[in-house]
Amino acid sequence: MLASQKDFNNAVSQVKLLKEDPGNEVKLKLYALYKQATEGPCNVPKPGMLGFINKTKWDAWNALGSLSKEAARQNYVDLVSRLSASSESPSPEAPAADRKQPESDSLVVTSEDGITTIRLNRPAKKNALTTQMYRDIIAALQAASKDESAITVLTGSGDYYCSGNDLTNFTHLPAGGLEEMARSAAALLRDFVNCFIDFPKPLVAVVNGPAVGISVTILGLFDVVYATDRASFHTPFSHLGQSPEGCSSYTFPKIMGSSKAAEMLLFGKKLTAQEACAQGLVTEVFPDGTFQKEVWARLKAYSKLPPNAMRISKQIIRNREKEKLHAVNAEESSVLRERWQSDECMNAIASFLSRKVKL
Numbered sequence: 191m192l193a194s195q196k197d198f199n200n201a202v203s204q205v206k207l208l209k210e211d212p213g214n215e216v217k218l219k220l221y222a223l224y225k226q227a228t229e230g231p232c233n234v235p236k237p238g239m240l241g242f243i244n245k246t247k248w249d250a251w252n253a254l255g256s257l258s259k260e261a262a263r264q265n266y267v268d269l270v271s272r273l274s275a276s277s278e279s280p281s282p283e284a285p286a287a288d289r290k291q292p293e294s295d296s297l298v299v300t301s302e303d304g305i306t307t308i309r310l311n312r313p314a315k316k317n318a319l320t321t322q323m324y325r326d327i328i329a330a331l332q333a334a335s336k337d338e339s340a341i342t343v344l345t346g347s348g349d350y351y352c353s354g355n356d357l358t359n360f361t362h363l364p365a366g367g368l369e370e371m372a373r374s375a376a377a378l379l380r381d382f383v384n385c386f387i388d389f390p391k392p393l394v395a396v397v398n399g400p401a402v403g404i405s406v407t408i409l410g411l412f413d414v415v416y417a418t419d420r421a422s423f424h425t426p427f428s429h430l431g432q433s434p435e436g437c438s439s440y441t442f443p444k445i446m447g448s449s450k451a452a453e454m455l456l457f458g459k460k461l462t463a464q465e466a467c468a469q470g471l472v473t474e475v476f477p478d479g480t481f482q483k484e485v486w487a488r489l490k491a492y493s494k495l496p497p498n499a500m501r502i503s504k505q506i507i508r509n510r511e512k513e514k515l516h517a518v519n520a521e522e523s524s525v526l527r528e529r530w531q532s533d534e535c536m537n538a539i540a541s542f543l544s545r546k547v548k549l
């Protein structure tokens with residue numbers, strides 16, 4: 191049920207009681223939603239360039255297009271309720287009020303200083319990604335795309351960034367057998383990668399240690415990748431009887447040239463952090479001892495930049511590529527669906543599980 195006029199009036203009064211100034215961006219959003227909820231779509235002429243503040247307000251209102259009064263009222267009420275909750279929140283680490291927490295504690299999502307951090311939290315298993323973690327990351331990215339943060343970060347707990355797909359995912363066979371397992375894994379993989387393709391805000395990987403498999407391939411879809419000098423980047427798909435995913439069959443040749451990409455994706459060459467940086471996959475490498483301090487200080491400074499400008503700039507960069515990336519993702523997922531049913535793949539996974547082979 192949409193918010194009533196009474197809910198809306200209460201929210202208007204509540205705004206005046208906020209303990210913290212929500213900042214200009216949020217105030218502009220509140221203004222636009224208020225105008226849309228009370229007067230409908232923007233119906234006044236655009237102010238001239240010299241009336242800068244009025245023009246900014248007009249732009250915000252006009253950007254709501256034909257959003258109905260009822261929907262604007264609801265969005266206004268939701269926004270005020272989030273602001274009230276966060277201004278009452280005892281800890282700056284508390285998650286955004288509207289964020290559904292992950293199903294398992296293998297993923298931890300926090301929001302602080304304009305940064306939403308999605309942390310892989312399975313250090314005993316080198317942050318290998320379980321099926322539930324893929325689902326939780328999808329949900330976390332969807333929530334982060336709508337929350338108040340300016341930047342979103344993916345990182346890992348412990349000494350690894352991520353050891354890629356949890357190879358035991360392939361051992362939980364559903365009633366439909368291997369074929370059904372491969373079908374549902376391919377659908378999940380496609381949804382997972384789509385979220386990275388479509389993510390609207392600056393997305394930063396803070397690579398705190400070695401990275402393997404899918405955690406490496408999706409780096410080509412991030413805006414910025416910071417790595418400790420302890421990190422390495424390994425895509426052993428042929429060893430595992432598999433093929434590239436995360437759009438890497440397209441992004442890697444584009445980033446590092448086709449022969450360097452082939453050495454990684456066909457032969458599983460492991461790159462050091464410095465090599466990955468020289469080849470353009472990593473933005474900057476930091477000494478491990480100062481990695482966390484330097485990276486977070488930098489991200490905190492970036493998170494103060496105007497969020498709308500960053501979103502719009504990302505949109506311009508990404509839009510040109512989106513259609514292509516979705517097509518690549520669909521193709522890679524469908525090829526993997528077949529690979530996962532192959533003897534080569536099954537044997538490789540069995541070898542890992544029986545501890546005969548480690549990367």
Ligand SMILES: CCCCC/C=C/CC(=O)SCCNC(=O)CCNC(=O)[C@H](O)C(C)(C)COP(=O)(O)OP(=O)(O)OC[C@H]1O[C@@H](n2cnc3c(N)ncnc32)[C@H](O)[C@@H]1OP(=O)(O)O
Pocket residue numbers: 314315316318319321324353354355356357358359375376378379402403404405426427430432435542548549
């Ligand atoms: C929806 C489905 C989408 C699928 C998308 C497809 C993606 C493709 C890929 O991601 S391919 C990459 C898959 N990953 C691997 O092949 C890595 C396998 N792991 C290793 O080779 C090693 O564990 C290591 C090199 C990452 C780390 O070696 P190290 O000696 O430092 O540590 P351990 O081997 O003792 O590991 C500690 C425990 O963690 C478990 N573990 C590590 N990685 C994985 C993994 N990927 N899957 C499952 N389990 C993993 C390891 O078994 C140890 O567990 P234990 O303590 O219980 O023995």
